Amino acid sequence: MPADTAHTAPDLSENIEELNRLFALQKSAWAVAPFPSYDQRIASLDRLIRLTEANEEAFIKAISDDFGNRARQETLIAEIVVTISGARHAKRSLRKWMRPHGVPTPLHMLPGRSRIEPQPLGVVGIISPWNYPLQLALAPAAAALAAGNRVIIKPSELTPRLAETLRKAIADEFDERICAVVTGGVETGQAFAETPFDHLLFTGSTAIGMRVAQAAAKNLTPVTLELGGKSPAIIDESADLDAAARSIAYGKMLNAGQTCVAPDYVLAPRDKLDATADAIVNAARKMFPSIDTSHDYTSIISDRHFERLKSMIDDARDRGARIIEVGSSNALYPQRKIPLTLIVDPPNDAGVLKEEIFGPVLPILPTASTENAIDHINQHDRPLALYWYGEDNTARDKVLQKTVSGGVTVNDTLWHVAQENLPFGGVGKSGIGAYHGEAGFNTFSHLKPVFYQSRFSSGALLHPPYTEKTTKILSILRKFI
Template sequence: MPADTAHTPDREKTEGEQELARLFSLQKQAYLAAPYPTYSERIDRLDLLIRLTETNEDKFIEAISADFGNRSSFETVVAEIVVTVSGAKHARKHLKHWMRPRGVATPVHMLPAKSRIEPQPLGVVGIISPWNYPLQLALAPAAAALAAGNRVLIKPSELTPRLSEVLQQAIASQFDETVCAVVTGGVGTGQAFTETPFDHFLFTGSTAVGARVAQAAAKNLTPVTLELGGKSPAIIDDSADIGDAAKSIAYGKMLNAGQTCVAPDYVLTPHAKLDATVEAIAGAARKLYPAIDTTDDYTSIISDRHFARLKSMIEKVRDQGVKIVEVGSSNALHPQRKLPLTIMIDPPVDSDVMKEEIFGPILPILPADTTDAAVQHVNAGDRPLALYWYGKDDNARDYILQNTVSGGVTVNDALWHVAQENLPFGGVGKSGIGSYHGEAGFTTFSHMKPVFYQSRFANGSIMHPPYTDKTSKILSFVRKII
């Protein structure tokens, strides 16, 4: 290895950290100089974000597909471009309402004083975005942070270098770097990013890395929003139409080749309908991707390492004698890392596919004969980021909703709760901390500051020392009316 090549990672790490420090300092100074952007300034910033997303659409599509090896332009448009622009436009539409001070009731014994909650920008927000939806998961939280009046620094994943470069250039072409900028680099830069004293930090990624991010942020007492993952179940009730459920689950699992934090991770179905469920999901997958090995509609696995991890999961379960149904060639096209949908029928609970978040097109299907059995299975693990329920029995549906805890739920479909800007998106427990999207995002990136306006007619001094019998009588009266 040439000497200059050997030292490249250290040089890149140093440059990344220096650029991070420079940009953070600039943004912090800019925030202190102008801590409360006006409504018009915030609207202008949202417009810039919308413009850069739409005008660079072709570049984003090309870069993301190149980073993956292949990804359908339609998937990128739907899951990245449309979702990002929709979220920013939603914030633009509702921003004036979100920014308003909110009057709250003041206790009668404190009248005629007034109480209000006044949203205030936090300062500089740091965002670490993942590789699986590298545009949406960078710009959607950025839109929320900008709407709340903050400055934003984004650190994209090193696994999507082409998208990172295009995104950095696109943001630099529209935004002053004191308002919004991108920092690129490897693991060292990422570590430095988590240790930077941001005023709020949002990380999207795995639970294991999220724990390390939280620990690093805690050194600065930086508040965090962690969008993680986990094993999101799809529960097919005995009252469900198996065909309809199968179409939804197959689509939810195979979008982006299962590399989606809210993808169905496994399926619970009545034992008597196990075979029918397997056949229906396999059939639905074949209709979605008739030429799964070669079609440009189907996404590649992001890297050789991730591809090898998924193949290892499959082979370990195969060696245990578990029945496997593959939709597509078992000899997946390795140069493009196309992995067929791999259905596993009732794998052991101690297998990797049942202990780890899969994050790929592998779908275990397990029997659960009753609603109680499904609840017990879900509650035996960590709280998932998403839960999907299929059926027509409202009582069974409500029992699931009331007796399981998950970040979000879609009933009789998959994924779609995430696309609703009026619903907060986030996890619970090991699937995440905090939420954003819509007004929830504005609130996350704001300090909802409580302000008490004392009346000029107030006489609070009557409760000051020295305390007398008169003080006791006043206190007794107050205690009766509160």
């Protein structure tokens, strides 16, 4: 995303020179030692955990300062704990993930044997976003380090304090030939995407993700793109409305809705439209009685994003939608806090229904049936997440089978992302590829297929010169294929 002037550090040529220096250094180091041992990889994961714990308070303060305000507990939950949990999961599982494993060998190729042997790719680049600037830098770094790679991280220019704190923390703990951070603005980001990494992971908007993919394609650099999209929350007729409302309110208000997997809009039964809005209002007021004085409620990251959200709300109001603000607007400036704003039954041409919201603005749309909800979702780009609420298993399974999304949580929001045994990724315009847990290890590895031929192989019987005997052997073999 383009940076706001107030948040952007000068994008000096020194940043790009530093990127080039680090990349050349890591490529040379990888050429000398392309397959780190299990102990070396564990040591890297230990360093990552240690720097996260040692700099916890500095990270919390830097992130809050970059946003304008973010609760310490929110950063602990969504950044510190998730990062450490993922790294520790990798440590526990690493020996199993690294181990070459056999796969079945066809009868006609016996007594040879076949194996998959995971191999590090080399140097991995990570472009991390501003909304969870620590977690979305270090979680993929942990996966890449577990897979035996070297890593360079480019944090967002919208969180310069966190970026600099992270740069220093990693420099203090890691040899820069293994892991390093390069800071800078849009020009550095463009140069980063054009660097011939062995794999590039980008987290951010779909529009910028397309540009990153195009830049990476110049070098045929494989990419993992964690993007966004309009993630629906479906309330079935069988749902506990109050429980669903509490979950949706929390998922939407965490980080003030600046979460790629936040529920973007709600699909509710037409006869429960008002009851759904009322239930979400009540749940939100219990969590955040007043955004004016509460340090629990996060600020919008920048003036530009703040104005974008306000314009969305104003556009929906001008088009006749019912607007419900859950909290006072007195804190709009200078804190850049927007209360949870429900937009009930907006018209189809409202901007709030066309673009990803990425803020505490929640449209609530009426649906006539499960099929109607499915049709609505399938008429749009495939979302990064989908949330379904209810007790009717038949209706649930119909939604799961007839929609395509990056991931799903049933009867809650967000939690599938926190499961290290579940891959996290998008589909279509919400992303390419996945990581977390073993999926992350595999993403940053070349799963090399290896066939070990036996000295007792009869393959030579198929070598030229071809004879009638060759034809007979082929005839027999075809019966076993």
